[in-house]
Amino acid sequence: MPPREHSPTQVENWGIDKQDDAGFVPEEGTWVDMGHLFQTFHPHMTGCKCDVNSTFINQDVPPLPRTNAPSTDWMPYNDRVKFKTAEFLFKCNQMSAKQINTLLDLWAATLIKHNTIDATPLGDVPWKMFSYDVWYRDPLQIVHNMLVNPAFDRGIKYSLYHDYTSNNKQYWKYLMSGDWAWNQADLIAKNQETYGSTFVPLIIGSDKTVVSVATGQIEYRPLYLSIGNIHNSRSLAKIFESVKPFMETPDVMHFPDCHFRRTVYGLGPYIADYPEQVLLSGIVQNWCPRCLANSKDLDGVHTELLIEQLTYKQVWQEYSIIGDLVPFTNDYPRVDIHELLLPDLLHQIIKGTFKDHLVDWVENYLNITHGARCAAKIMDDIDRRYVSYCIFAGFQQWTGDDSKALMKVYLAAIEGHVPQDMVCTFGAFLDFCYIVQCKALTETDLVQIQDALDHFHKYQEIFKATGTVTTFSLPRQHSLCHYILLIRLFGAPNGLCSSITESKHIKAVKEPWHHSSRFKALGQMLLTNQHLDKLAAACMDFEARGMLHGSCLSEALQELQRYVCTLGVELNLLHFPLIIQEFIHDQQHLDNPNPPKYDPMTAQLFLGKLTIFNSAAALFYAPSNLSGTGGMHQEHIRATPSWHGGPRRNDCIFANVGTNLDSHMGGLAVARVLCFFSFSNRTSHYPCTIVHWYSHVLKGRNPDTGVYIVTPTTNDDDTPDVSIIHVDSIFHAAHLIPVYGSDFIPIISLHDSYDMFNSYYVNKYADHHSFEIA
Template sequence: MMGMQITILTWTLTEGHIDYDIEMGEPPRQPSPQPNIDAEFFGPGDHLYRNYHTGLDGRPCDADGVYLPPGAPPPPPENLASDDWTPFRNRAEFETGGMPAGQINRLLDLWASTLAKHNDKPPFADHRDLYEVIDSSPFGDVKWQFVRNMLANPTYTNEFDYRPYREYSTENDQRQWKDFMSGNWAWDQADEIAKDPSTLGSTFVPIILGSDKNCFAHHDGLAIIGFLAMPKATKEHAEEPTFRNFRRQLFHSSLSKIFNPLKPGMTTPEVTPFGDGHYRRVVYGLGPYIADYEEQVLLTCIIRGRCPKCMAPRANLDQDALCRCRDYVEALIREGPLGDIWNEVGIVPELVPFTNDFPRADIYQMISPDILHQLVKGAFKDHLVEWVEKYLRHVHPKRHAERIMDDIDRRIAAVASFSGLRRFPQGRGFKQWTGDDSKALMKVYLPAIEGHVPTDIVRAFRALLEFCYLVRRNIITEDALVEIEDALSRFHHYRELFKTSGTIPTFSLPRQHSLKHYVQNIRLFAAPNGLCSSITENKHIKAVKEPWRRSSRYNALGQMLLINQRLDKLSAARVDFMRRGMLTGTCLSTAMDALAPLRISIDEDLEIDNGPTILQAFVQLAKTPQGKKRAQTVLALAEELDIPHLPDLLGHFLFQQLHPDDPRDSSDIPLAECPRYLNKISVFNSASSRFYAPSDLSGIGGMRVEHIRSCPSWRNEHSRHDCVFVNTDSSLPGMQGLEVARVHTFFSFSYWGDVYPCAVIRWFDKVGDTADKDTGMWIVRPGGDANDVPEHAIIHVDAIYRAAHLIPVYGREFLPRGLKYYDSYDAFRAYYVNKYADHHAFEIAF
């Protein structure tokens, strides 16, 4: 479940760069007194237990704020008609409302043409007529009640944590951090609030904030509250310190005004309805603020180039330093010379953060981690990837450096296809890099540079990648925190080669320095997965780009706000209609199909699955066999695959299935003892694996569906035969209990009334007993006997865990031009098992 949190965004228009140039961290905070603990087992099997906060424990109450007895049901819901589409007359009218004006007019024109012969007309004359109906809707009116609207949304009934908690494993009493309310910050806030006896029993609701300096709200749990158009000046005055301070203080003053309606509820509980039908007494608080570095500078009123979290000197950001805190900064401004505060502490003393107007709000502590900008775009893409290019140009003649970089691009382009993995046909050769591009490059870059750069650079990349993948986990344990600190230490050690070689002059880079604060931030706010700026950017398209395209482009801001208001009304109406069961059955438009299926397609090989959580992977063949397009008997399949001994492999497979307790290896069983089957089979071009992968893009329960391809013609161009992880010993960790194989085909057959879904595979052999010490990835090679005859086998699809991705071990050789990515699995002698293919692979291929 997600934490009880509300995410609110503002957009700051035309905010320029912060050009202040330019140490201290927080004096130790006194730990909060330990309240009485309410411990409960959590989840299946009593493997976890939670210590819940007993002061703010989210007790239900009635509409007057009187607490209900434990287990009391909520009041009966309002009896609303299941056919009342007000302000629309029917579902078809409602479904039409979300389209752009041009599409609405086109649809109404076509609609009218079909009704003309009946002397009838469509329900609306044009888009303006429809918009008037939307504007009259009682749903979604802002009236500064958006927080209450979110809390009352029944969609989130099973996704709220109503009280702060600390989660532990029953096996070793080790703490773990997952959802927001499992972090120390929510617990400490509850401790502070609970000092007032009138708040006991209330529900703490943190307001998670976010903004973007250019223009700029996760489902309906994220709302736009403002477009802040910051004033401009003439070029003559634009850079004057007084004007720049004015603009920045205006930003803070605007935020203070916007959040002021919540201020009374930050100390005095407000009775608020929730989506489960209960009322609760709510205490609000300003929570973490999601922002890129430029916005962090603006928010914390610091000098550009300094850290918003600690007071390390600009020239050596990674030096150990105290954390910033509100009380200490305010004391410095009261007592110290303003010039010293500017130069020594890196603070603009004339500015007052908006958080100073609210209780328990410390902007320095509130700054949250940002995986996208700090790790993916920052430390990886803008730093290490660029440094490799600079290093090659620094140590090699220009022409040879260019040749190496061309080969790195060819290596990236030669990587085989994999579900959810973006391909780079031209390597890195394009200018407009998105966050998704950088994430995709992280998955394939390390093997591409190995052999062209020194070992320390390879190990620096490995350390950074491991850091990124560890902090991106859905659940972070105390052991994982140790691993994160170890990865950071290794990264700091191996990156030194870039400085000693003269490639770069300094490591004092704010985004890269932020890695030092991740462990502290994880303890405060739990897994950073839920606090990344990619959450805010995901709604950028819906909230800004699409309204901009719908506008006339002239004085567009007012039009965009009106479009967003109408979309909010339609969204609120949809929630209400769904609650009344009115959006099921027939008349589902394509848009509704995209919003509410059990499975949502991401690409043709990958889906997220909103079904229930199942920890054990499940593999099944495609629904439709290939029929006459492929072999229909065992002998025909042996000929198609050029595996003459396929009937013998099938005999050994059947013996294992019929005699699972036989201790002999299948190769030692005489063929005379094996069943013989040569009859009809059904061949399939793919199978799907459904498995639990909460750290990746997945359904509400953390489930993910992946398609494994094995077909002679993919997209009518070339064959495709994916690789898979095969479970060989589930009692062993990681790759010790897994093997890698390549699927030649999927097929099924019936023997004595039982259907056997199978895969014909070629095994890969592990090289060594551990992962490669430089890249951290296991190396495998195609299995074969002493004469290089491939080692094939037939396995039950139940033995398959999921797809595996392999990247060639390129070595020091340059790739020939013209090598195609679909030949990758046939062209090399050894391969890395790519544990960076996705976060689930990272968790199993160690």
């Protein structure tokens, strides 16, 4: 079964397929075949190439060289070792300037001086300050640095477009494909001077963070900036004033492909948690910053946007808007702060609706229904269910305060302890949550989102009926109603979430603070950030010139070899030589449509050496998961006799055993990996794995939990159903959760879960890829 997210084919020049002296702009409705989807481009904001004087050029002309510097020029670092030393000490080890100087004194060498980083010209955007401790860097210069970064070449959109599937259904993925960017382009295009320009929307994010419990909880409010072309108070008005002139008049910019383009900027989506949204929009707490829903009726469905031309008295009494507080966007063209504020996946759905509402409600229900003592026993059993789950290849063992991890396993943990409508509430909510977090969404997905939301609103009434809660009028929960509209406006919300800004807190605030002197720390922290930016810019420049290929030192791989019979004894598989014999027979006849029947008496027997591995790494395209460059994700599937010095660990997998789409999970089967090994036979090399198969208990999904149930398979003689498969048959890691039922369980090791129960849920909530598969 293919994943939901497909990798679209690159289209050079994004729809510009011919040109004249002024440059060619495709007509409205131009369609480009992308294999599995089609694109239509905006007729005016097309990202045509120009020269430094803003004159359009031939669109096929090659770019100028990125730099005239030779591949041996490491300026100002002198050589590669000195650059890598600076990068290691300052970025990886995060050593302070004083410690670096001490180290160099001890070395008595001239490897590198700390001020070499200061001398790096790339990525240099100085800090400025106004009022009381408000520091900022010119966003226009920051965007300039981003747009010339060679790392973004082939990963940047120069024109606005809409994606459509082959059946003419709209397809939302990136910000530049949403209706908001298209509507912005319509407004910009009223100025003929902007014809053929590139639209660059600025994505802003702010999120309060705290450091140093010992010194009184110092609060910082970092402001983050990105641009929507890349494949996530009045002081704000001051910070962005350098961008304002170029929101209507083009700025000529140098882009990652080394071409110049006319560029028009715009203030785009603002990523912030609900308290921050209250401040930005000038509303009163507990009201919605996007619509006219009354604070006492947020559990209803409201989609009307805030209206204009109301008196202060009206907006205060009827809509709780503080009329004399002017949003920072007030004097900027084409900006409505209420439109740009996005519901936040992390704080409003995962930590808000799930952890702070639903999980707490379950505990409240248990206390109300069973009393404190009995409820505590049930909660202890739920906790034991948490720690009994086997570790999954996609994540490590979780803790109680990890809301994202808790979502993966909570449904199975509470089943049997709460009414079935509560289980269905969580099932509907998790379906909603996982669908909206997908990297790409179609109109069919929007229907599924609405269906999941309707079921969530239906089943959550059990919490009112049991007296657990009295109202669902909660701003964070109300935000679920806006997701379909916002997906149409801004694309898939997975890339516009405060988890992005929250992850930046560590590198931008907390680590620099811990490596400061703690006295007047802010200036030191900002200087650290500036140094890190310079190192990153230098690294990108050296990489683009082919100067960082390979590594300074290489590592040796250690492999452990055993004989077939020895491995068979260790795995308690006495017929292992016959299993590997059958595997070789099948591999030798893969291309034969009528292969000879396997005969153990005549098939070739292999008794040679095997190379054993404790894990296998899978690299695949899964941009809805937390992933790296280009949406690629890597996971390790483990089969090791000892995990971190403790018991063995054997992960489960989805294996590709056929293409019958009428079967469970599109022909994918569930199995447990017993061992990874490889061997050579004649001229062929076989990387493979021994697996224990699982079979489905039901013909379909469990009607209550909405997930599949499997059980370990045995042969007629009650021995485990074991086979050898090629590693290419492994599709993805699988996570199984025991079906606990209503019985209490003892304290067990998480490593024993796969051996102690008769049936297991195939956890579709383990990650986004599992959600698509199962």
